[in-house]
Amino acid sequence: MRKNLFCLLWFLGAGLLLGGPAAADDLKGRLQLLAKGGKGAARGADLRDAVIYYEPVSPQPLRPPAEPFLMTTERKSFVPRILTIPRGSRVRFPNSDPILHNVFSVAKENSFDLGLYRKGPGKEKKFTEPGLVRVYCNVHHDMAGYILVVDTPYFTSPDANGEFVLKGVPRGQGRLTVWHEQTDPWTMDLQLPTANPVAARIEVVRPQLPPHLNKSGESYFRRDRYKNR
Amino acid sequence: MTMQGRTRSLWHVWPLLLLLLPAGAVWGQEPRGEQEQGEEAAADEPEKAGPKLDWGLEAKANYRHSDLNRFPVNFPAFKPEQLPPGQTQGFEETVNAGSHFEVSNVTLLLDGTWGTGLAAHAKLDFIDLYERNPTSSDKKFDVDEAWLRFGRETDPALLPERGGAYLKIGKFPKFERQDDRHLESYGLVSTAFNRLEDAGAELGIDLGRHLYLKASATQGNPVFLRDPNALAGDNGTLESRGQTNFDPELKTGIVILYDADVEDIDVDGKLELGGGLGLRFADPAGLKGLDVLVWGYKRTLAETVKLDGTFYGGDLDLLNGPFNLFPFPITDDKKQEVGANVWLYLGGFSFFGQYVDQELAGLPRTGIEAEVAWRIDLPLVWAVGGGQLFPFIAPAVRYSRLDNDFRAPRETPSPSFAWDWEKLDAGIRLGIVPGTDLTLEYAANRFILGSGAERENDEFLTTLRWRM
Numbered sequence: 001m002r003k004n005l006f007c008l009l010w011f012l013g014a015g016l017l018l019g020g021p022a023a024a025d026d027l028k029g030r031l032q033l034l035a036k037g038g039k040g041a042a043r044g045a046d047l048r049d050a051v052i053y054y055e056p057v058s059p060q061p062l063r064p065p066a067e068p069f070l071m072t073t074e075r076k077s078f079v080p081r082i083l084t085i086p087r088g089s090r091v092r093f094p095n096s097d098p099i100l101h102n103v104f105s106v107a108k109e110n111s112f113d114l115g116l117y118r119k120g121p122g123k124e125k126k127f128t129e130p131g132l133v134r135v136y137c138n139v140h141h142d143m144a145g146y147i148l149v150v151d152t153p154y155f156t157s158p159d160a161n162g163e164f165v166l167k168g169v170p171r172g173q174g175r176l177t178v179w180h181e182q183t184d185p186w187t188m189d190l191q192l193p194t195a196n197p198v199a200a201r202i203e204v205v206r207p208q209l210p211p212h213l214n215k216s217g218e219s220y221f222r223r224d225r226y227k228n229r
Numbered sequence: 230m231t232m233q234g235r236t237r238s239l240w241h242v243w244p245l246l247l248l249l250l251p252a253g254a255v256w257g258q259e260p261r262g263e264q265e266q267g268e269e270a271a272a273d274e275p276e277k278a279g280p281k282l283d284w285g286l287e288a289k290a291n292y293r294h295s296d297l298n299r300f301p302v303n304f305p306a307f308k309p310e311q312l313p314p315g316q317t318q319g320f321e322e323t324v325n326a327g328s329h330f331e332v333s334n335v336t337l338l339l340d341g342t343w344g345t346g347l348a349a350h351a352k353l354d355f356i357d358l359y360e361r362n363p364t365s366s367d368k369k370f371d372v373d374e375a376w377l378r379f380g381r382e383t384d385p386a387l388l389p390e391r392g393g394a395y396l397k398i399g400k401f402p403k404f405e406r407q408d409d410r411h412l413e414s415y416g417l418v419s420t421a422f423n424r425l426e427d428a429g430a431e432l433g434i435d436l437g438r439h440l441y442l443k444a445s446a447t448q449g450n451p452v453f454l455r456d457p458n459a460l461a462g463d464n465g466t467l468e469s470r471g472q473t474n475f476d477p478e479l480k481t482g483i484v485i486l487y488d489a490d491v492e493d494i495d496v497d498g499k500l501e502l503g504g505g506l507g508l509r510f511a512d513p514a515g516l517k518g519l520d521v522l523v524w525g526y527k528r529t530l531a532e533t534v535k536l537d538g539t540f541y542g543g544d545l546d547l548l549n550g551p552f553n554l555f556p557f558p559i560t561d562d563k564k565q566e567v568g569a570n571v572w573l574y575l576g577g578f579s580f581f582g583q584y585v586d587q588e589l590a591g592l593p594r595t596g597i598e599a600e601v602a603w604r605i606d607l608p609l610v611w612a613v614g615g616g617q618l619f620p621f622i623a624p625a626v627r628y629s630r631l632d633n634d635f636r637a638p639r640e641t642p643s644p645s646f647a648w649d650w651e652k653l654d655a656g657i658r659l660g661i662v663p664g665t666d667l668t669l670e671y672a673a674n675r676f677i678l679g680s681g682a683e684r685e686n687d688e689f690l691t692t693l694r695w696r697m
Contacts, residue, residue, distance in 0.1 A: 039475035076609050119616050141514075142606070211514035219387055219515030221574065 009093035025167040027054060027154075027190075029198030031162040031178060042204040045182050047162040051084045051148050052200075054166050054190075056174040060153055064089040068124055071135065071145060073101045078135060078145030082181070084155050087130050091147060094122040102138035104215040107131065110149065113138075113215055132179070136212055141220040144209055148179055182206050248678065280343045285502070285697055289334035291414070292641045292691040293459055297326035300678065304642045305359045306551065311532070313476035321645055322480040323686060324460040333358040333459075333692075345381045350374060350401075359413075359459045360425070361487050365479050367538030368467040371490070374426055376401040381632055382440070386518030386572040391433045400428040400491065404443045404505060405524045405570050407581045411602035412670050413459075413692040416629030417485065418598035420457045422566060422585050425450055425490040429500065442508045442523065449501030451534035451543030452564070452589065453489035454643060456482025457652060458672060458688045465541035483645050483676075483686055485631060486547075486589065492537055501528035501564075511574075520572040527565040530590055548590055555641050560591030577604040577623075598629035607660075616662040625670075627654040637679060650676040656690075668692045 018066065031050055033042040068090035072079045074097060085091065093103045095117055103122075104113040109129035116139070127133065130151040137143035148155075158164040171192045178186040182204045190198070214220055299322040307319045336407040339351040352374035354360065363369045376399030383389040402408060415424055429447030436442065455461035455656035469475040503526040511518035533542030539626025541547060549556045568585040582599040602625035611618035630651045656670025674686040 083372045097609060098615070099609065100615040211512050211516060213514060219384075221387075221515045221518075 023171050025171060025193040027166040027169045027176070027192060027198070029162065029164055029176075029200060031158045032199075032201045033162075033180065033183065034201055034203045035149070036204060038201075038203050042182075045180070045207070046202045047158050047176075048160055049082055049084065050162075050178055050180040051150075051155060052158065052159055052164050052166065052176070052178050053084070053148075053150045053152055054169050054174055054176050055150075055152045055154075056170050056172060058170075058172070059151070060170070062086045062151070062153060064090060068092040070094060071121075071147065072096050073103065073137065076137075076140050076143055078143060081144075082146045082157075084148045084149070084150060084157075085127060086153060087149050087151050088126070088128060089149075090124050090126045092122055092124045095119050100139060101143075102137055102215070103135060103214065105133050105135050105147075106215065107133040110147075134210070136214075137217045141212075141214075142209065144212070147179060173184070176200075178202060180204075181210075182208060240591055260364050262532040263315065281341070283340040283342075285340075287334065287336040287338065287694070287696045288332070289695075290693045291331050291333050291413075291459075292328070293331065294460060294689045295323050295326045295329045295460075296685075296687045298323050298483070298684065298686045300645070300684065302642050302644055304555075304603065304640055306555070306640065307642070310473040312474065315475045319642055320481070321483045321643070322462075323451065324456045324462045324482040327478045331358060332356060334360075346379065348375055348378045348382075350378075356665075359461075360490070361461060361538070363455055363461050363536060364463045364466045364538040365477075366463070367536075370602050372400065374401055375399045380433075383435060385522075385570075386509055386511055386519075386520040386574050387515045388438045388509065388513070389435050390438075392437045394432065394434045397433075398429070398573040400426050401431065403447065403503075404431060404433070405522060405568060405583070407583065407600070408489070409449050409572075409579065409581070411579070411600065411604075411623055411625035411658060412627060412654055413668050413694075414654050414656075414670055414672050414688075414690060415457065416598040416600070416627050416633045416654065417457055417650055417652045418583050418585055418596035418629050420455070421487045421596055421631060422587070423488065425488060427501070428491045428494060439509055441509065443503070443505035443507070443522075445503040445526075446500045447503070447655070448491050448495065449526075449528040449564075450488035450491055452530065452547060453539075453541070453543045454482075454484040454547065454646070455487050455489070456484055457487075457650075457674070457688070458482075459690055465539035467538065467540060470540055478580055481642075483674075484643055485650065486565060486594075486646050489536060489543060496543060499529045504526075508678055516574070516576055518572065518574040518578060522566070522569070522570040525565065525567040527563070530564050532561045545590060548592070550638065550641060555638050556697070557590075557592060557638060557641075557646065558635055559589075562590060564589050577606070578602075579604075590697045593634040594631060595634075596631045598627065600625060600627035602626075616664070618662055619660060620663060621660040623660075625654075625656055625658070628652075629654075643678050645676070648676040648678060650674065664696045666694050668694065 033045045035042045064086050069085050071083050071091055071093050073095045095101050100116045100121055102116045105111055109131055110127050110133045112125045113122045125148045130149045133147040135145040154166050154169050156164050156166055173191055176188045176190050178200045185200045186200055186202045299320040302319045304319050328617035334357050335355040337353045340348040354371040354373045376397050378395055378397040380391050380395030382395045406423040427447040427450055431445040434442040463477035463479040464481055505522050505524035507522035509520040530544040534544045536543055548559050566585055566587045571582040573580040579602050585596045587594050604621055604623040606621050607619050609617050632649050633647045637644040653673045656668055658666050658668040660666045669691050672688045678682055
């Protein structure tokens with residue numbers, strides 16, 4: 001009887017190990033942004049603006065929060081300027097300025113146009129497709145924000161030194177991606193756990209405010225032949 | 230109805246056409262769905278290109294101070310009864326000198342578009358004091374612009390997505406004109422050569438994204454005279470005809486030769502032909518851009534052109550002087566211009582330059598004009614009605630000069646046609662709220678009289694502009 005109980009406990013333990021939650025580790029690393037040409041550290045590019053996310057080969061369940069994320073128009077800027085959300089999340093765009101804004105994006109899979117709206121709670125948009133959503137205001141050219149819609153629950157941003165930790169990442173194969181508004185996306189295939197922290201050295205290739213058009217696909221700086229007399 | 234009256238009435242048909250075009254297009258639009266109407270807090274999908282009708286209003290109120298200056302003219306043919314009371318000699322004299330408040334402009338703008346392939350535009354002036362052409366007794370209502378355009382037209386110093394072409398017909402601004410303006414006043418070159426609209430057809434071809442062509446066949450603006458400051462003078466006003474010792478309220482002005490407004494459709498078989506070749510570069514957003522255009526026009530001057538508001542005739546009639554007895558040294562009936570434009574945009578900084586070389590019935594003259602401006606967006610501090618209070622400030626400076634390589638006849642009522650002239654305009658535009666701005670500017674005119682003496686005639690202008 002005692003022997004049978006021991007066997008039962010052994011099988012239960014083995015079952016938990018094999019069929020229960022996979023083992024998880026913290027994925028550590030460091031990001032460096034390099035000046036154009038790879039010579040030295042980039043000036044003016046903020047490491048904290050980077051987004052680092054890890055996508056395990058086996059998809060992980062996403063649990064978008066019940067409440068929407070917020071991206072507020074504030075003193076003619078988006079706050080936060082960079083927002084990372086799991087796919088399926090909603091984002092609300094409150095206007096805390098006393099002036100009209102018109103938030104929009106022409107992102108291929110996540111386009112939207114909130115129209116002109118006054119100070120107040122603003123409007124919502126649900127983001128169902130993963131990818132980068134460049135967010136602009138149709139009234140104010142200098143306003144630019146980013147929403148990174150990711151297909152994984154494992155994402156973070158580095159500290160001012162570029163160091164980052166992704167907590168509770170499942171062991172096994174996956175892909176690490178570093179996104180920064182001034183660089184091309186950087187990816188690395190990983191087999192977790194890793195013996196050493198990941199080192200990402202990426203070149204800055206574009207200005208902070210990218211050239212962009214208004215929601216109609218026209219320049220904000222039209223040399224208007226007919227209306228500007 | 231006279232022929233002239235009939236042709237003039239055609240201008241009144243254009244706004245009707247404009248209204249019909251988008252009205253028809255609007256019928257094709259689908260109504261907003263119930264679900265969309267109910268979800269006020271949800272984001273809309275980006276607008277699809279479709280028929281659109283838009284309209285706007287513009288009004289300007291001004292404070293103007295014009296220095297009083299008068300220059301005697303050697304024209305003994307003026308009889309005593311043709312001069313104002315007490316005068317024994319004629320003068321070229323500042324238009325409406327002194328300090329004045331005036332509403333200079335009330336304009337209705339109508340626009341209809343259907344995607345990028347079809348556009349119609351009308352600009353109807355109910356008051357346009359500073360554009361009044363050419364005297365204060367000109368008609369008050371004016372169809373300033375009325376045109377249809379097939380195809381996409383690219384603004385200066387912006388890149389089209391791809392090559393293409395457009396055809397524009399109606400009354401429209403000349404393609405070499407500076408329309409991205411930062412001051413309310415005009416330079417000497419823009420006043421003399423391309424300030425006012427012409428009527429006809431214009432073809433534009435984008436040969437790829439950078440190289441482009443322009444071609445036009447138009448009626449040609451009649452050559453007339455006006456003061457280059459804010460107000461044109463009163464020369465040959467209808468009420469002065471037959472009156473003795475008539476003293477025009479606005480005075481003659483110190484005048485230059487300029488291309489006046491086209492008022493009637495009357496090409497008389499003599500079209501003005503124009504062409505241009507341009508090269509442009511710009512970043513994708515249009516924040517930085519460079520555009521260089523070389524261009525030319527040619528037409529045959531008419532013996533005379535009748536203009537509303539004056540009994541003086543335009544074109545050769547004007548150059549031949551009163552009674553055709555006091556001509557400028559003209560040699561033929563051809564009018565031709567070649568010129569070059571440069572537009573440069575670097576963020577808020579902009580430069581516009583234009584050079585023109587003209588042969589006007591054998592009278593050679595050249596002009597150069599350059600404007601630099603800087604638009605500085607101001608931080609959000611205060612707001613009114615959903616708009617930022619004081620959103621921007623934009624200083625601008627413009628230099629222009631006219632060099633006339635001909636002499637005036639010994640006896641003429643308008644010796645200033647031949648004066649070499651410089652004008653420096655400096656001003657600042659302050660955005661008050663979106664759609665409303667205030668421009669303060671000073672115009673310093675300096676010219677060299679026939680005697681070689683230098684004189685000045687300055688003006689201060691404040692403009693409160695409101696747009697809706």
